[in-house]
Amino acid sequence: MRSVDGMTAEALARAAGRHLDLETAPFTIPRSRLLVFRAGDGVRVHTSEYERSLEECRVLDALVVHDAHGRVLPVADVQPHRISFGAVAAMAPSPASRAEPPLPSQKVSENGTESDRNRDLSGVSLTFDGLRALSMGGDPAASVRITRPDGSVEEHRIGSGLRLDVADDRSVTVAAQPVGAHAAAEEARAAEWADWFERCPRVRADLQDMAAFCWWVLGANIVELPALAGARAVVPSKIGYVGLWQWDAYFIAVGLRHGDPALAREQLELAFRFPRANGQLPDVVHEEGILATSDDLPESDRANLRRAGSRIADPTAPVPLTKPPLAAWALRKVLEVEDAPDWAAAQLESVIRSQDWWFAGPAENGSDLDGDGLPEYGHPYSSGLDDSPVFDGPIPTTAPDLAAYLVQQDREIAALAARYLPGHDPAPHLSRADRTAQLLVERLWDPVEERFIARGAGERIASDTVLGLLPLRVEGLLAEVRSALVAAIGDPARYGLAWGLPTVSAADPDFSAERMWRGPIWVNTSALIAEGLETAGEPERARALREQTVRLVIHGGGPHEYFNPRTGLKAERATTAFGWSAALFLDLAVALSR
Template structure:
């Protein structure tokens, strides 16, 4: 059915459900070959969000018709004899081809309440079934459809067994048109990357929702399976990939967070349907339990209700990248639009408590590294990555000042960037170890992670320091894995190939190091890491949350169809394609 096999080939309806731009509906396969419709809900796994327990299509003899094709525009049964497509965010249409067989559509709701009304496991979206005579039917209704017949199912609405003639064909055509328009924006990549790039581009659109708190903006969430909200870090990374084909949508991912900026300049970690997560008091109970288990029930990261939780400051860099991709003038610049908020954000970070003038992370979630050994001693942690991001941010603001012809502002921003980079080397670089280290409540933490390479982003390191980082990048026992970069060096006792931030490859980490290598004039090393990264993604057969650095396969516990991985795969693929020109 699909006109875009590079996307449809990955929609297995098992790990990767079918969904649509803006929809909260997820269509999964059941073990018996029928379908299940789930909902996308913040902090709830799709297995616990069933709207429609079973949707099956049977022939006149009661035999179930198999699913034979899946694409962005819908699902086909029996080689197109019957098809299913999205009408809108809440409505599905199932129709029989004009020359198709007579079929029976079986629809099973999850159950009924004490009043006999149907309910679903998902929040706020009960299903109501109506027969052609208008009488409500519950349990397991079935509808007989002749050739050319169709039925529509609306979550929270009714089944229409007698829709307008020809409507299903128009719905399929409209869905195909929507996706054709989206794929027309796909950025240019090499032939070897095109199939995975199409899938990545589909993922970005398919992960779009409208949050109840910001219904005017399309928000690209990390995944509709549990990650149904905007995380600050994710949104920045997603914008880097989106900018190549839809810079306006990319800019909106940044505007979302600055619409929630606190008066003191801080930004929330998460924006979700119910509000924001900006401090410990906002955290879901499950997260507090997990943190108490790791860091102890008396940890300030659990007990200090008003400890801020945010994410690393990549906004200025992302905004400038979006403007450059769009060719924006100053009048249209999203960086210029957000300048006041960006300056306040940077001041907020530099005003945080610090032993030596370099800011740190009070809460582990603010670093984005939930279980990294850098936080095994608790918090705060003064790691080398945060000052590096701030140098990038200040350089981006200096470039904006250059655009505006403000020499004094540009000089002030660069002077602060220079001072921060100098202090980073003076305070965090250990010449004996040949690496950057972190400060924790227990003292120095020398565990080697790729975050020790983030000072490459400053573009200001000496030849001696660069050579030591080059060695860490490739040495066996360090970060030189078969599939780089492990998030903990292979020779460290904390290394675990499958445990989130304690060993697996995260695509955003590789991407950040590629950018740092470019900024530090190490173009060959940047290209090699980018090439190995996109190769790993292609060979793994999907766009996952994180990968095993020893096998290159999806790591145990990692979700798939992950937003920032899709966006940054695209960004790397676009860059590699541009190097051939």
């Protein structure tokens, strides 16, 4: 396939702009806490806050632009740096859009005749002027009508420009701007995006358009966490997911490394920065602190667990909350692109302590809760696959994916320590990895059903899920085990579906095409299992799964949180413009473009 190495930052920004429909992809900019969505012929505005829904974060229910004659000017064009209303062809182009062709004139009927709006209207545009402020400018005779959440309506003439400031309580102040202020804000936003898109990975021509949009997603999802002295977190989504989840940070860093290695390192550093005294890494770092035990959960999460009938909704004692051990994997991948020895050594110390915590017993508040050498998930959230039917049974859960992650992490640590911690003995990690791999097969492999199973509080869990395929990533599996897993991935009755790899076997009674982690396709599990196929000596099948996964994202219209495996489209309740889906699309696209 033809590559697009010469594609300019401006062209990439325009490619991303074609996906900004203000419905599945809102208008926002790096670090801003504002989101703009389409609302009829106008737009609506929300703030972006940790664990709060859009409905709870309403700023303006409607913002509608009118021309000098009172006619509505609908949204005409969206680019990463601005939203344009009305006829935009006559607008003065900004630096990031000078190569754009003019949009067609918009015809309107006036007194029974057609008139060309471009003849007497230069258009109106909206951009951000600060992290919690919007700026509007253009035709001074135009006006904007805003509807607030309390139902009140007011109208303001554009004049020399308007600035809308959003306070912490989401109240909005509207004030006139000095002449040229809006143009300056728009130019600054265009320059900011041009710099971001300059770093966008250049990939195969058939993948570049979606790669540009995915790169936009990562930039748009940057937030500053005030408690962390302005540290930049690339969050899973500005819609509710405003925090740095440990697992998400790993996948996002793996995608970011191809264009911004420093920002990729920053994600890992944040994920590793707040270990508990025993080495456990927290599940989430957010603007109000960290989430490291069940005591830290928001009440909304507890309510969700109760509704789902979870046995862990209200534990009698705090349960540690973390995410699966892919820290060393992410660290290695980020360092492959740009080495940073001193930084790597410091981060590796945190990874080693976290790995040891997984194997510590209950007396040390660790995660080998029965002391048998195979650590357990003490809470569904620690698995990352919160709603998997594996967790319908008793907790704690001995799961094959966790054992596989731990085997590989010990081996990754040994290799990284040899390079970055020369005084660290790798032998204990290697011997522990071999022991864990042995226990994985002895305790969790079912030779009759030819699949890995999970156990909840010692009880067999019958569900056939993607967790049982992830041991394919373990080097040195028995040949018959490896062959059975490869066969399952290709079986059209189980995992070999037309659009990709479901998270529960399509033949399993628990399969649902729409319920989170109970059937939909997720980009992260597909990417990890593609690595497993590579490890199993199946490079062609690994490439085929990667190709299938990027095609799914393109077919589905973007990097959604998860996809319906029957249609290949966004699952109804999935979040759009999702961070790790965007990052892993980029990582897959880079690999497929080599």
